[in-house]
Every structure is written in structure tokens, then in C-alpha cells.
Amino acid sequence: MRSCLPLLPGSALRKRCFGVNKRSIVLKRTTKRKKVHSGGCKERDRGLVEKLEVMASPTEDHPPIGIDDINDESKKKKLNTDIVERESGGGEREMGHSIHRSGSRPQLDLSKAAIQGNFEEKDPTILLPNQSDDISHLALDIGGSLIKLVYFSRQEDRSTNGRRKKSLKEKFGVSNVNRRSYPILGGRLHFVKFETAKINECLDFISSKQLHRGGMDARHWNSDAPNNENAVIKATGGGAFKFADLFKERLGVSIDKEDEMGCLVSGANFLLKAIRHEAFTHMEGQKEFVQIDTNDLFPYLLVNIGSGVSMIKVDGDGKFQRVSGTNVGGGTYWGLGKLLTKCKSFDELLELSQRGDNRTIDMLVGDIYGGMDYSKIGLSASTIASSFGKAISENKNLEDYRPEDISLSLLRMISYNIGQIAYLNALRFGLKRIFFGGFFIRGHAYTMDTISFAVQFWSKGDAQAMFLRHEGFLGALGAFMSYEKHGLDDLMVHHLVERFPMGAPYTGGKIHGPPLGDLNEKISWMEKFVQKGTEITAPVPMAPPGTTGLGGFEVPSSKGDTLRSDASNLNVGVLHLVPTLEVFPLLADPKTYEPNTIDIADHGELEYWFTVLSKHLPDLVDKAVASEGGTEDAKRRGDAFARAFSAHLARLMEEPAAYGKLGLANLLELREECLREFQFVDAYRSIKQRENEASLAVLPDLLMELDSMNEEARLLALIEGVLAANIFDWGSRACVDLYHKGTIIEIYRMSRNKMQRPWLVDDFDVFKERILGSGDKQPHPHKKALLFVDNSGADVVLGMLPLARELLRRGTEVVLVANSLPALNDVTAMEIPDIVAEAAKHCDILRRAAEAGGLLVDAMINATDVNKENSSSVPLMVVENGCGSPCIDLRQVSSELASAAKNADLVILEGMGRALHTNYDARFKCDALKLAMVKNQRLAEKLINGNIYDCVCRYEPSNSKLQSSSLC
Template identity: 40%
Template sequence: MFASETVETRVKSIQLPDENVFKNLKTARRFAIDIGGSLAKLAYTATVQRKTSRVLEDDKDADSIYQVSDTNETVVRLHFVKFETKFIEGCLDFIQSHIRGVHSSLREMCLKVTGGGGYKYEELISRKLAVKVDREDEITCLIKGCNFLLKNIPDESFIYQRHGSPEYKFQGVDLNIFPYLLVNIGSGVSLIKVESDNQFDRIGGTATGGGTFWGLGSLLTKAKTFDDLLLLAEKGDHREVDMLVKDIYGGAYSLIGLPADLIASSFGKAARSPRKSSHNNIEETQTQFKEEDLARSLLLSISNDIGQIAYLHARLHGLKKIYFGGYFIRGHPLTMHTITYAINYWSKGEIQPLFLRHEGYLGAIGAFLKGAEEDDAEKYSWEENFAGSSGLAQSSRVLQTQNSNFDMLELDRLEKATLPFPLLLDPDLYQPDTVDLTQDTQARQYWLQCFIDGTKKQEEQAIKSQSQEEDAVTRAAMFREQYLARLEALKLNPCAFGSLNVRGLLDMRSHILKEFNFTDSYSQQKQLENEQALRCLADRLQTLDGISDPGDRALELARGLLAGNVFDWGAKEVADIMETGELRFEDAEEKLQVRPWLLDDFDAWLGKRLNGHTYHCAAIFCDNSGADIILGVFPFVRDLLKSGSKVILCVNSRPTLNDVTYQELLILLRRVAAICPVICEAAETNQLVVMASGQGSPCLDLRYIDEDLVSMLKSEGTDLVVIEGMGRAIHTNFDARFTCDSLKVAVLKNRWLAQRFGGDMFSVVFRFEEGSRLNKQPGTCQDERTGIYENKQHGTSQ
């Protein structure tokens, strides 16, 4: 088939997402492939080298806190690629040509293969790649892949509402996913009842699936690819081809509940559309319909049948959730609408139809995981890399613009497994984000434009952080171009990557910066600010010790915690002030809102403290480097330590903006201990410990916490959680409820956001809540204030 072509030419003829689809093949370590009748999906891990900053303690220079040296870190990344099965030989040639000579032990590698094509192409794969082929059961891989996505990828599943605002309603991470029905729509359709990770049964299926749509579509139209056929269907009018109820009865058949526009017979009008043959003047039943109308009728016919079959099996087995996977849907709105309509029509809304953002890769993920479990004893957690993934298409225009890019997926392996925060009141109901920008049009427009306006400054900061690198300007420009393109795409389809929120916009920016080797753009700035703050610490502690009244001292500690939080390079208005170098800690204190604060629970906090209550263990989620951690958090920690509490300082595992990281804080703790005897003794006796949170974001998602931190929180009997900063306590976790006492502290450093809360720039949120139980009745002061953001935006006073 490819006799006269080179390997490169063969691959270029394949409908691939982009020219760089097979990324990092030279460092690939494990492969898995799901080969269907129409499409093949490849999964492989590869190591990616990127520049990072390594923090080293410098004992030689008393004026320096630590040294920051540039080094390379290795990131393990999971790539997914799809291509038409008929081009599999060319793709295997392309892969083989890129990994030849790189892996000396290639012949010892084992490639996991699933799907029907695993039998058909086993010999070809083994010969081309010189690897052992290990076939895995298709259904087992599908379930394994589906469970993995539902448990690990935020907003993987969603409900589609064709005329909703937004059209996509995401489900978050469901910790209790079982039981459910998986309807896998490949060339044919399989229906699988899933009751647990290891208990599932194929309970039905149909031969009318994606292969049917593509096959009949190829006969009826000139569409060259599956996506071309979907585009035709999007443009068509099925009423020109299908026979409706009103075509038979002249209107609705109300007696049995059939609306007038319901399809009575797919392609029914084609049977009654004769035309004369040009050869013998005899009437024949040859159709005269537009290709787009035929394609739409075909899509609706197959989707409706799949929906009805799925409903019948779900009802028969008492299942309330149906997930649709496979590569038939492709994020196509019309397909999802038709299936949703069928399920809702027949079940009268009692059964929930759900779709998956990465529906086509279930089998490939499952096969990959089978191999990973055999080779690695350790269990890892993964996060979606937004720089290498693409979002859902919203319309034919978006689909056409993106070609087949919308289904790309890349996952980065985290250093450790992550677990839900153990002190959440109800983990099943926890949602980290305060506002869903897909539903709040005004907020979405503001924040998208805010991030667009701030991209230039991020580009300049990236260049500044690597001014010695010759290609820094070029890489920074590439960051700006890609991030702006993503923001513009989100204007068209806010739901492309799940529930749109400030956290996601920040994380996406961070991912793209890292993609172009800007891992820690603020490393030098953090070093400078830490040095400045340390020189002021002794005087700050002396000032606090000079306050004799316990209430006044507690208030000053709270004000100091807030003043430190003003120093934030992530807030544009403050960053403009900080660039001048004229913002001092005392200035920050003066800028704070005068009491009563916007949300002021200080008296409740003070009352509990003055009544002699001592917390056994406090977990504090810290925010920024410099004045924030050194002059704000450490004095607050010192006061807790003096009262007998153990304190766990929880900080980011990975750098972002000017947030303090685990490596940095370990060294800062030693420097602070050299100044403060209380801190020194606590650190030596493990009354004060530093733990990595497992996060790498300015916000805080308590669904994914480092397993070691989770273990310590449980073992120490943690009874106080302190969350500091606008990203962690306002954009996220503002409404989070805990089984223990909690304190959320932040200064509103964005004027638009402050006004939304009913305040102004530098307004203060000091929110104290006592621990709750699931059966606690609402009605407390704290309960009434939950949702202040939403109430304020509509002008309701609190």
C-alpha cells in the first residue's frame, strides 16, 4: 500500500491532530494500543526534560538564605494519539523510525494491545517494532480506563444540555461512581454493567454503531473522514429525509404521547421520492437528497437507537447512571443531544445520561494501566496537562477550526499519590471553586480579559527570570501566543476543559509556562523578598511581645497575617506597587480595611482563644514567600506553638507565581529558627513540621492532597485548619466546610472582586467556623453567610 512512499510521506497522509502528534518518542518507555475496526488509539509514556530551579542552602554567605541553581528535571508524561486503523502500518513505521537506536532493550519491551485489532495486527506490530505483544481483554481495559478517568480527572464527566446555559454541566470527581452502565460506542456497541473496579458484565450490545455511521455515510456522501461526515450532519436538516409523526397523522399523536416533530421513520421520505431514469424513462426510487440531510438523518437514526437500547438495559438492571464512551461521539453536540433526548424521553428523567471528555481513550488507558501495574509496584497520581491537551468542540465552526485537535490528551505523573483532604465535612459534595465562570457571564468576561491583559507582564517576568538564556525571548513569546490562543478559545466555548474557573485559568497559564521551560519565573524575586523579610523578623517579634493585653496581641497577630498576604505578585494592582520597591510591611498594615472588616469573625476567634481553648494540631495552608510567610505566618504560628499546639505548615510541592514551596520553606524554617528560640525548639522536637501539599497552584483543590500529609493529619488528630490567601480562601474553598474548626483569611487585592463582595480594595475576609457534623442543621451565623459571593453579586446585603 505504501510501496512508493517514505515513512514521513505515509504519516503525513494520515489524519493526525497536528504535525507534532507523536511527541517525545525518543524517550518513550511504555506503549499500549487499542485497535478498533475504524480507529486505533495509542498510549505511551515518555520522559520530558525541562529547566527548573533547584534550591540549595548556602551556609557560606550569611546574607543569603539559599542558592537557586538552574537544573533539569525529568517529568513523566502520558501521551495519547489516535489515527485511522487502515494507516496502522505507516504509523508503526513512523514510531519505529524514531525509537530505533534509542532503546537498546527495545526487543525486551512488552507492548499491551487491546481491541479487536489486537488479534489481526499482532504479527505486524511485533515485526515492525520488534517487541513482544501482550493482548489484554477489551472489556477489562475499557472499565479500567473509565474508572481511572472518573476518579482522577476533574470534570471528566458531564451532562449535555443543547439549549442550556452553559450547554455542559460537569460532575466533578465522583468518589462513589458505582454502579453504572458503560455504553462503549466503537464500530459496534457494547453495554457493560459496572459494579466495582473488578466486578462488571457485558449485558448487551448492538452491531449498529460508529462503523455503521461511517460505512453508510461513505456510501451516501462524499465525506472522506469521520469528522467530515459529522460536519455534514451538523449542517443538514433531517426533516427532509425522515418521516415525522406529523407526516403521518398531520400533527401530534396526543393519545399515546407522540409529539408532531418526533421521527416516525428514519429515511422514511426516501422511500417515497421516485425520479425518472435518464436511460429508460422508468421511475425508480433513487434519492435526490442533499448529502448533509442524509448524514444528519443517519446520525440521528443511529444515536436514537443506541439511546433507547441503553435506556432499556439500564432500567432492566436498576442503574441510574449511563456513561457513553468510545469514539463515535467525539464531543459532537448533535450526537450528545440526540442520545440525551432519547434517554430523557424514555426514562422521563429518572436515568442520567453522562458523557466523557476523553471518551475515545478508555481502552488505551486501561491497557496502559495493566502494563504499569505489572512493571511498577508504586501507585502514582496523574494530572491533566493543559498545555498538551485540547478541549471539547462546541460547534461545527469550532470543530472545523480545530480539525481533529479537540481530542488530544496529555497527563503528567505526580511524584506521589494524592488523596482527598480527610477533614472535609462531606467529600462527595465538595467543590473547590467558589464561582463557575461557565454560568456567570459577567465574571467570565472580566476574568478572561483580566488574564489576557496580564499575559504581557507574565511574558516579561519569564524573560527576566532567564535573562542569561539566548532563547528566553523566543520561548516567552511562544508562551504568550499559546496562552492567548487558549483564552480566546475559551471565549467561544467556556466549557472546553471542564467547569471554567479562576483556578483553571491560573493552572493553564502555569502549565504553558512550564511547557516552554519557565518552571519558576519568580525564583529570584522570592529570594530577594525572603532576605528583606528575615531582616525585619526580630523587630516584628519584639513588637508583638511588647503588647501585654492578650486581645490586642491577638488582633495584631491577625492584622500581621493579613498584612503579609498583601505581598502578592499574582494581584495586578499590588504587583504594580511592589514593582516600585516601596511597599513595606507597615504600609501593608495601613492599607488594610479598618474594622469591622468585610467578613469579620475575629471576635468569635478571640473568644475561643481567650477562653483557654488549645488546639491539639493546626494545619496551615500557606501562600506567598517573603513578608507573607516570614512576617505574617511565622509570628501567628509562634503564638499557636506557645499555647501548646502542634503546627503543620502545608505548602506547594511545585512552584507557581511567588508562592512559597516545600523546598524553600525547609530552608526558611532553619533561618527563622536561628532568630526565634520558640520556632527553633518546636522544629527540633517536631512540634512544628513542614509538609508538601501535593499542589502546584495558587489555588487549593482539597481533592488532591499529598498522601503523606493526609496520613499526618489523621495521625495527629488535627482540629484546626487555617487557609490563607485570596487564591486558596476566596477563589477556592470559600464555602468549604470541615469537621474541625477552620479559619479562612485573605485580603481582597482585586478591586473588581472586592466590589463583587460588597467591599473595596484591601477589604478583609476573616472567617472563623467551628467544626460541623453532617447532621448539623443550618442557621448559624456562618451557615447564613455561605454563598456571600453569589449574594453580593446580585446586590443582596448580608
């Protein structure tokens, strides 16, 4: 905590004063809110679920809330359901408490149980933080060297309909709000690898998470079904036969063997359709992620390089044919390599190749033609004329050759050959795309490069080799999909969010760290990891970037023995299946929409943000620790968070493509997710609260001042106010420094006084004309405006709220769109009703609109009546945006926002994160206003050719084709 900050200890203080545990604080918060209004609502509940889940720390020892606390009939019913669903026991968030099973079922681990939501609600969900998640499916791909697991953990939206939600439902029509008929279950898909030689680790892992108990047709899909003792696990790969008995013996489950090729194909089809930028090309060490139009996916060639190579023509789901193959594959590489080099493992052999020079063994065109290119046939001197051809003419024995060189020659021989045969087959069947997968590739940069090179060489640049990020998991995914009801059928790209938690069983080429059961283990492991450096197999390597390009191919400088052979491999995260996410319906062209304004694939850009985020880290950790009361536990978690996030950054510096296509938005969200991972629910909680209070205190004066103006002056003052108030941003270093120079209102006044038009991007006049009209022409007010708000405090209270009020006054419905989860000091959808309620005390316009929008139901008897009585006011509503990031990707927003957007005709995006870093170039079907103060010199220069504190007021009317902002 920075001592210079006039920081109210907030929850930390409260915690100390009242001596209550964290769980109680949450309850207290909700209780407190209840006094103001009872806006229990879905997203609020979900937020709490998140909080409660993550806050339950294994080191705490709080008395559980007894079941007796709950006496409503419906609660019991809900409880029973939970019991039935949850009896499977210890899951991934076991939180360190072993589950004590007694003979009688059902049984629950009630420790730290808490009621979620308001006590007033009719059927609040009971959260059982120590009860395992429901694990629904497990599928395996047991290969010769690796076992790949794909399993699903169910993270259902357990919240009930909140009141705001109910009122929203009425507003937006029943159709889309909280639709219950989702074919997709919310949950997470996890990807884990084990070495086949260590199959017992795999069995322990399955057993510890009880993955085998959650077989497909067991309880979750059919609550009446008895626990199936003859559980079946879908599996593919050669080992599915080999280890069937072991699984039966150890876990009591039968293995249901699925056709390998069918699994590969359905796995690949799923990935290519459901995951954005799953495919990438790999040329000269550079990965480039490719988005493939799912309508134009088929037919393609899938080349699976295992021991041998299969080439499969895929024409559609379940429609495929093995058209070719070759016996020169991964087994040949490893087999010959083993005979020639005495390497003990495939990875070792692969790693050797990185330091090899194939020219000592291969006969090159130049060797034959005396160093000249044989240009007539298009071969350069360095083209391999004959693999291993030099070994014949020299008087050397096997021992005289370096194993490194042998490995490289082998690798190139086999990769080129596969690339060539694959290309010839693609050509033969007229296939546009060739995807390469299988264990031979393993994310190995050089292998991918050689294959790419071969395809490019033989196709004369017409074809490109493509690879898949989840390449190793095709078979396991396919086996997973072979369950009759796997729930993934209707999954769309926008339903999936990939997260990269630290210590989730790692899924690069080499194996995972230990399966981390709970946060405590995770932290311990992080601590150990730092102590011992890279000795421990890290989920994220700490090795500094050291990859250099040599001869067009990635030949990393020697990094010693600690280098993992898959340093260039890509991380595979946990796939969050969020069925409530939708594409923002007002996007002009969702297909071409790219949220990120600045591409951080550019190394300079990445480096800049690496520095910015690294510098900001200590301050953030201080805040986070303070927000949790500054306890020893919080400090420990804070340290772990710092290490974890630094490791993420280091990993990205080493391999920018490690986490897939990465924009700044993803990077910033990664930080928030990492905080949540270490159970920092809301690092800026107290700061936000303090600033909200301070701002609310001066709001009445501001409103009075505004009301004294004529409408033209007022509109300008309002926009100025939004821009001025946007200076309050804890995500910006420059602004954090400003905080030390004065109080909120002082800074706000100073900032507003500096708002000299013209701004650097200044479309205000166009906007004004649309709102106020020109001359005698009175324009129609907008029907409904969506206001994407940014920071807490002055930003929302003194900036956006007065603007909302103006729109309401003009008869425009206003929907305030805020984050579902905290990010920096951004205001969340959960917090806004409090703010509005407080503001409404001093403002009739806001009060009536808020009542009409059901935000102040507490004060009324119920929302529906309010609606009828106050039909004179257009409603003010709040919706969550579905994300927990300082930026927003409009391809994945909450269904609530999506339905609220349906009849909106004005979108206002405010703040750097949502209007500049992302969406600056986004086009909408309706009028759009983008407002932000640029609080970053580099961004100012890059984006608007301006300076720090310059302002952007970009207005794009819906009818404009390609509106150009007036740049001054």
C-alpha cells in the same frame, strides 16, 4: 521586565556575572542554602528534579558534570541502578540529544548530568536530563480507523530522604512519611491517537520513544531480568490481528491480543473509579460533569458504538455480560453515508451533519398531521415519524438532496435508535446508568445530544445518557490493565492529576500534532502554528467561539474548512500518577468537598477570568523571561509560553468543558504548569528573593513592636498584620499597581493602618476567645496548628511568621504548609527554611522552635539531639502541600502534609487562592481560620458582597455545625 520595578536581577544577574549555566545556578542555590542549614529534603529534591529536568534545554551546550564528581560508594550503587533502569534509551524528554548506543551495556547519556540535592547528602541522586524516562508499559487498541495508544512513563520520586524529612519522620511517626511500599508507581499515563491508515507514524512514534522496549515484565519490575527480546505488547481491537506481523517486523515485538469487550469494561471501570468527574451528560449542547460514587457504580450498562453496537451489563471488575446490541451502528452511519454522499471519511460525514437539516428527508409527525402536534400520543410535530420517509413521496433523486441533510438524517436515525434500544435494555435489567462510548461518538456534540435526547425521550426523563471523557481510550486502557502487573489496581482518585501540556500528542477526535520530542521542537511548532494559523492541526484550536444553539441542538455556524470536526471534542491530558498524594485528613466530609468557591462553568465568570489572565499575561511573560536572564532563548520560550497559554484560554472559551470539570483553581494551575512546560522554573524568583530580604530586614522591629503590646492587642495586631501583609500579591493586578507607589514596608504600614475593624467577615472575637479565653478562663492552647501560607515577602515574613511565633509561644506546635512548586510569588516549602533561619537570628522563640523542628539542623550537630536538648520548645516545621498552584485542592495533598495533619487541631488558611478562591466553604474536623484580603473587586462583590481590599477573618470552630460568619 518592568523597568519601573526595583527589581534585583537575582539569578539573572548572577548568571551573567558568574557566567554559569542554569544547571549550575541550581547547584549554587543549593550550595548557598547549605551555609544556612542543610535542609535537603524530599520535596526540595523533587523541586530540583523538576527544575533540572525542565531546565535542560536542547539549545544549551553545557559540559556535563562528570561521573567522577561523585565518589561516594552509595552513589555508584545508585548510579548502577539507574543504569539498569534506564538503558532503554531515548524517551519522551530526550531533549534533542540522540542517544549513542554502543555495543556494551549498560550505557548512559551523561550529558548535562547533575547532582541533585546537596553535596553533603549521603546518596544524592544523579540526574541525567538527557537520559530517557523509563517507559514501562504500552498498550494499543487498533481499530479500523484509529489506533489508540496508552503508555506509561515512569517519573519516580528519585529523591532521597532529606534531613528535614527525616526529622519529620520522627515527628509524625514513620508510618506515612515517604512510605516506600507504594503499590503504585509514580509516573504518567499518556493517551495518543493515530489514524490506522498512517500506522507507520504510529510505529515511528513507538520506536522513537522506545515504548516497545519497556514491556511490562522487563527490567523495571525486575531489575535482574535480561532485556526481553521477545517483548510482548498488549493490544486489542480488530487490527491487533491484522498488524501483528507488521509490529513484529518493524519493532520486533509480538502482539498479545486481549479480548475486546473485557478491555472495554476494565477501561471503563478504571476511568469511572480513578478519575474524578470522568462522566458527563450532554443535553442541548451543555456538558455537565458528574461525579459517580464509586461504591454505587455497579451495575451499569456500557454501550459501545463501533461499527456495530454492543450493550454490556457491567456488574463489577471483570464481571460483565453482553446483553444486547444492534447492527445499526457507526458502520451503518458511515457505510450508508458513504453510499449516499460520497464522503471520503467518517469525520467529513459527521461534519456535514452539522450543517444539515433533516426535515428535507425525514417525515416528521408534522408532515403527516399537517403541522399539528399529535399530542395524544405525546409526539410533537417535529418528531421524526419516519427516517428518510420523505424521500419516498417526492419526485427527487439522490442528487437532489443535500449531503448535509442526508448525513443529519442518518445520524439522527442511528443515534435515536441506539439510545432507544439502550434505554430498553437498561430498563430490562434495572440499570441506573447508561454510558455510551465508541468511535461513533467521538466527542461529537450532535451525536451525544441525539443519543441523550433519545434516552430522555424514551425514559420520559427517568434516565440520562452519560459519556466518558476518555471515551476513545477504553479499549487501550483496558489492554493496558491486562498486563499482569500494571500498577493501576490500587490507584485512587486522589493519586491522579491530569495535566494538559501543549504539544503532548494530542488526543482529541482528530489526530495529534507531530509527536514533539523536546522543548525546542515544541517551540518551533508553536511558532509555526501561529504563523500559519489554523492550517496546522493544532493541539488546541484557535478558532473563536462560534457555537450557537439552534433548535436545542448544537449547530455551530459555519467555520470554514479549517474547523476540526471535533471542535467540540474534549481534550485528554496526561495523567500524572502521584502515589504520594492523599486526601487531607482534616476535611469534614471529603465526599462533598468542592475546592472551588466559584464555578467558572458559568460563561460570564469564565469570560472574566479569561480577561484577567489575558491582561496579566504580558507582565508575567516579562517576569518569566527576566527570571531566566532575559536571554534570547528565554525570550523565545516566553513567546511560546504566551502562545500556548493564550491557546489554552481560547480553547476554553470555545469549549469550556474541553479540559473536564474546571474550577478557577485548575485554571490558575494550568498557567503555572504551562510556565513549567516552557521551562520557566520560577518566574518570580528574583522578586520573591528581593521581597523576602526587604521584609526580613524590618522583621526585628516589627517583633519588638508586637512584644511591647499586651496579649489582646498583640493578637489583634497579628491578625491585622496577616491581613495587611496579604496585600502583597503578584497574582492581583490591583496589587501589582500598588507596588509602584512605595516600598514594601511603606505599603505594609499603610495597609495595616487601614485595617479598621470590623472587617467584612469578622469572626475575630470568637477566635480571640478561643486563643486567649474570656475572663479568668484560660483555654488550652491548640496542640498543633497548620498554617497554609501564601505569598513570599511581607505576606509570609511580616504576616504569617509573627502569627506562627505567637502560637509557638503559646505552646502550639506550628507546621508551615507551603507549595511544593512555585506559583506566582507564593513562597515554596523549599524557600521557607531560609526565611525562618534568617528570622531566627533575631528571635529566640523562632530559633528554638525551628531547632526543635529540625529546620536549623545545620547549626546543630543533628536534629535528634536538638530534639532531646530543647524539649522545652514546641517545634516549628515546614511541609510541602504537594501542589504548584496558587490555590489548593485539599483532596490531593502531599502525604507529608497528610501525616502532619493527623493530630492538628487548628488550620489557618491564608490568602485569596487558598482561603477564598478555594476552600472558602470548606469544612474541617478541627478549628479553622480563613484569613485574606480580597484584592479583586468582582470576587469581593460575589463572595462577601463587599469591595476590593475588604478583609475576611472567618473562624469556624470544630464544634460548630454550620457556623455563620458575622457579615457586617
